[in-house]
Amino acid sequence: MSHADPQLGAGGIGAGSSPPFPRVDVRFSHPGRVYEAGEWVTVEYLIDGLAAERPRAFERSALWYTEGKGEEDLGIHSFERFATSETIDPMVPEGTFAFQLPTSPLSYEGVIVKIRWCIRLRIFFESGRDHVSEHVFTVGRVPPSRFP
């Protein structure tokens, strides 16, 4: 599995020696990617580099996860899976989707516990490998906590 997060740089997380993965560009309805709880989030994506290998399934989801010293927890807020060519073709290589944020949890930059919201786009290929692209956005305006 390869994982690309544009906010971390080209290498992504745990890139290792896997074959080149597709490039995913994402645009949020708010350029600053900051939303309030209850707002609608619209996301437009463009996946480049699918010519060499056909996707057999595609998933797009919105979720929150924890990051920090603890084991990672996550909560899926919205999830869609497309597993037939009829349903995949309209979704790749580009598409748009929208979802309404819940009242909580808000994004939180704590010290040993952080809460992040993101959308994930996961492509499953015929060869069996898959590629996931994660794009973080912010919910709420809670100021970060500092190390005491």
Add this chain to the structure above:
Amino acid sequence: MRLPRFFTKKRGHRRTDSHAWGSFAEGFFYALLVGAGVVFGLLLVTGAVSYAPADPDSVVLQRGYEWWMWLLTLLIPVALLAFGGSGLVRVLRTWGKSQEHRAAASTTMILRRLAGNVPEVHGHPGVPSCDNLENSPGIVLRYRLPLESPENWSLVGFGLFALLWNAVVVVLAVGVGVDLIGGTTDWLLIGLLVPFVAIGVGGVVLFVRAVVLSTSVGPTHVEISDHPLVPGRTYDVRLGQGGSNLFRSIDLGLELEETATFRQGTDTRTQRLVVRRVPVSTWQRVQPVPGGSFEARVAVTIPEDSMHSFSSENNSVQWRIVVRALPDHWPEFTRVFPVVVVPVATVMAPADAVEALG
């Protein structure tokens, strides 16, 4: 000294009185079982083994004991030790922990996955349920908050240690006494007894000191005018602090604590960190009314930019009202009252508010 109330109206799912008394009683019961197992086992073993007076260096098992009789005889003390020991371990492990932490710690990895999510406030995913915080009405204000107190760890710990250790001391002392009466002096046993007695006396002293501290400073009660709390709003909080002695100072404040649970090799560890402290009020040289308590009423404002309470399987962000008191001639103690802060009310945008990307 305030004794636990034995006949009260049960409120919700939580204990109606001190968590310390309840767990102490439970731990005391298991400690008794362990002590009984130790005493019984030692008596059986020492009674079954003797030496031939003509040849003191040889040890002779009493005749007539088959191997299965040994097994049967030792079954009772082993059962007492196992049952009592496991119960004690459970009491010690769950002492001071919240309901959710106990449920998470008691299941295996496999069962934990099946256990489902942490209970939440309806309409606020990730915000922990406050049912257990709102099921006790206050005397003056709307709710009386339950206590989550860290310093009672030492009280139970000292008590159990003193009990167990002195049970062993008694068994050893009985053995020495019987030998002396019989005209023999087992110097090895006497030598072992001396440090055991010293540690046993020390354990009793520490336990008595902890009990006196706990009872002389009295209970702490906190009531609040409303719950759950919302950032930016102000609430009435009533503090009641019992005790007969002077307090050099009493501090009331709000704290935000992050908790993260992680695996470190074969261990599961939890780290806690207070990341925000909001002082509310301080009182100096407080003398509770004899037979009564010190009472004060203050306004507590939840900071407008506060993070709401959050709880998931391995991580949490929790608000608490914290009372720190420094009694005269005694060490400082801390008493913690968890609260839940929900996010500011959100107006859910209608479906036609979906923005198109230009």
Add this chain to the structure above:
Amino acid sequence: MHHAQKTIRRNPFATRYVASARLTPRDADGVILDLAALVVRLGANGGSGAIVGAHGTGKSTLMSHLADAVAAGHRPVWRTRMSNRGDTIAVIDSIRSAPRDALVCIDSWELLGPAGRIVARWLAGRFGVGLLVTAHRETGIPTLFRCRGSRHLLGALVSQLPGHDEWFGTTIVPDDLDAADVKAGGDMRRAFDLLYDRFEQARSSEVS
């Protein structure tokens, strides 16, 4: 730069980035291990092997990657992780259920207890299943690799973490690694824990 990116402060020592599956297994000199060679050695040992080492020296990391390498060679791999003694039955059940010639990976072998270990080895032999285990000391199963923590290893692992070039030398400096290594005593997981705090402290100082 997006506002969201400004407020997002990734700590590279967070669990997310230092979990076993994320890091590349290395030896005490920080050199990446030859997994293919270890797979061959596993076969030469009769299909079973033990990864031995102290707390936080990379046993779980190596097991995770080795299991992937074995699975890539089309040998069935079953993975189990013991958190406490209560998982013993589940582990025994995995061995019984695994197909012949499968490799059953058991993280934290000692938690099985003496009786559990005897049963597990007997069942593995009976059903023709290989065992790959992690342990703190010799197990009786042929030792495949001995893990050891060191300053070199810590440096190599840290160099793998996300955004290394952005924060190393500024927020975290080599002296921080030296201090963490000394305090952790060869436990890489503990060292990461200390460096996490150091990163947060340093960043708080930078902001103020």
